[in-house]
Amino acid sequence: EIPDHYGLDDAEVKWRRARVLLDAQVRRVHELEDLLGVQQCEEEREHLRSELYSLYKATFEAFFLKGMNKAMETAEVRESAPAGARG
Numbered sequence: 001e002i003p004d005h006y007g008l009d010d011a012e013v014k015w016r017r018a019r020v021l022l023d024a025q026v027r028r029v030h031e032l033e034d035l036l037g038v039q040q041c042e043e044e045r046e047h048l049r050s051e052l053y054s055l056y057k058a059t060f061e062a063f064f065l066k067g068m069n070k071a072m073e074t075a076e077v078r079e080s081a082p083a084g085a086r087g
Contacts, residue, residue: 008068015069018062025062029055 008014032052036045 008065011065011068011072015062015065018058018065022059022062022066025055025059029059 029052032048032055035048036052040048
């Protein structure tokens with residue numbers, strides 16, 4: 001089963017934690033991408049790039065959890081629907 005394979009037994013709890021931060025993280029990603037488009041010294045660029053890559057990982061994981069929770073909710077609804085109502 002997918003949740004077991006990806007270690008998502010507590011995906012709902014993880015998603016609730018992640019979604020609190022997600023909007024701010026996405027905004028920061030855009031800020032960092034803009035800053036990296038402007039001339040910076042190499043040391044500053046490395047610092048910004050490091051933060052950006054960490055945020056890419058965090059936001060990817062959050063969106064993954066969001067999608068997995070949505071898929072699991074959909075599967076639960078289908079499983080609980082009467083046999084004739086399943087599509």
